Amino acid sequence: MAPSANIPWQEIYDVTLACGNVHERKAFSVEVLSQLKKLCDFDESLVYFLDGNGKICNQYLMNIDKHWSTMYLEYFSKVEGSFKIKNVRENSTKPMMNIRAWNEESSSDFISNYIRPRNLQYSLGFVLFDINGRPRTIFALDRKKDENFSEKEVEILNLIIPLLNNLHKNFFSQKTVSPGAEHISWETANLTPREIEVVNLLCKGVSPASISETLHISQSTTNKHIAHIYEKMHVSTRQELIVRLLG
Template sequence: MKANLDIPWEKIYNVVLTCGYAHELNLFSVKILSKLGELCPFDQALIYFLDGNGKVCNQYLMNIDEQWSAMYLGYYSKIENGRYGLARVARETYIKPVINIREWEREPPNEFIYDYIRPRRLKYSLGFALFDINGIPRTVFALDRTKDKKFTDVEVTAVYLAVLQLNNLHKNLFYRQPYKHGTERITWETIDLTLREREIVDLLCQGVSPANISKLLHISRHTTYRHIAHIYEKMNVSSRQELLVRLLG
């Protein structure tokens, strides 16, 4: 964060406080968009909601025609060596939020710029991601400007400071008491799952694939599948569907 900036602390506080009253992911995210305009004005915006495997499962568009999002998700997010793809959204570093700024006139000319950015008349974009309790990006924001006006240092710093706090609120939306809602009948001492197996069960319940579980827990796929096999045996099930039915009722 740059020194000697006139940071709008009161506005940042009000943005975070207002968003904190929303306890549902979609409402929380849309509220963020509606309030961030007070810190950093923009002309268009979008939110992509990601599942535990990094796939887009929902979206919210502000002043953007759905055709552009469909075009991006269907094609442009997968080309240019992933330069502009969602796969580039890294796992959380636990150090600081990453605010990405694009000055589109300075980007190297390519198909994406000619066919997607210029027809939308985009000049600048500011993007960031919010993460779940496992450090997986789950909500991605893009704030776009069609006016030829750069994001100022004060605006970027204000967004950074707000996102620093909003990310913690966002994590809380993914926290839940494990194995709740109809699973009180399960006696974990009897089933005797190890701590690692319980970690894997919780990730399976969140829809995370075995391949991504391996990455999250820094273990091999072979080890992950071996743990899953042990879990199935102990829970007396033969598939993830049966496991979820038993755990989640």
């Protein structure tokens, strides 16, 4: 089916341009949600970030209490054993997008304990992939009003998601990793005792300024330790560091 004549091409261009100006994956995903609100109405959103093995390494919630995400992951873990995306690969001809009409779903504990209390009526999910075709970021756009996503909204998303997916791939191709770097772990990085202290605090979400206070060292010394840690672990952000340490 040919695209409709009333597709807002200028808005799609503006959204793509705005998202393309963000150069960190989580910030990019937040911008995607902000921009999509201009083209597709939704009340809440949940984003899961996956590592190369399909396991969650981070999340972002928009208008959703963390309690609901925890409940969702616990439910999924009971059913599947763990929250891990299996056997999902990129389809180059069409975006991976799915709409669930919750009032048409069969009754279950999941519906009774998770969907109904949140008053969800419809959810639209889509996936963005890395350069190897592996799923790396999952979006769920939730609606509470009893009105399904329109054909025009779906058509717009079918056009814009491939563009966002191409931008998303850049987060996995920005730097060349030296041979063997993908096998670097906590045990093989040769971190000093002080660097291990800093790593522990970084992984707990402690800011560099607070690390300086905790370890009674200057801010510049803390920054040097962090730079050395990133260099040894072949990463450039805290998120990459945590994923590397989790193996």
